[in-house]
Amino acid sequence: DTAVSQTPKYLVTQMGNDKSIKCEQNLGHDTMYWYKQDSKKFLKIMFSYNNKELIINETVPNRFSPKSPDKAHLNLHINSLELGDSAVYFCASSRPNSPLHFGNGTRLTVT
């Protein structure tokens, strides 16, 4: 199936730990994103990569580090997790100036 897939779907971890979320798209898109959706369902962009190059970094703490090994993958690594990092993280991809295709999200719970 053509899609944006992200793993894991659920992630429960303790404060201070380091964790990663992986994302892959097989749609042939050049641009990939990470969005954070808070408890009020507000979706906010965190990062955008175009062909492995970072083009948007929206005032995200440097504990969050995206990595794009190739244009089909964009992973998100989070160091020293905090309670406030609890949210649903969505990966997405798109062609230039085109709508986004989203993954099904990773629900991160920091305890």
Next chain:
Amino acid sequence: TQLLEQSPQFLSIQEGENLTVYCNSSSVFSSLQWYRQEPGEGPVLLVTVVTGGEVKKLKRLTFQFGDARKDSSLHITAAQTGDTGLYLCAAQNTGTASKLTFGTGTRLQVTL
């Protein structure tokens, strides 16, 4: 940072009723998209509007882009339980090609 306000925030209606969701901003956009998100899933695109005053129909859903390209509305006729979900507008500005800003969302619940 531009802000896209959606209203209402929550809407609970019965099957067969009509409803309208609004998306407003003080900024002008090059295009505006509407997405629907169901629990446990990512948002899925419904429509893109580009031209001021544009109206697009998707079965029972009618989307309109304001003449000044600052606002949009989504009208659902004869709502069905399958319309339940979170509706999100999202706007893109020229020159910020990779940055899509999402609205505050409208949660719609349609019951029998």
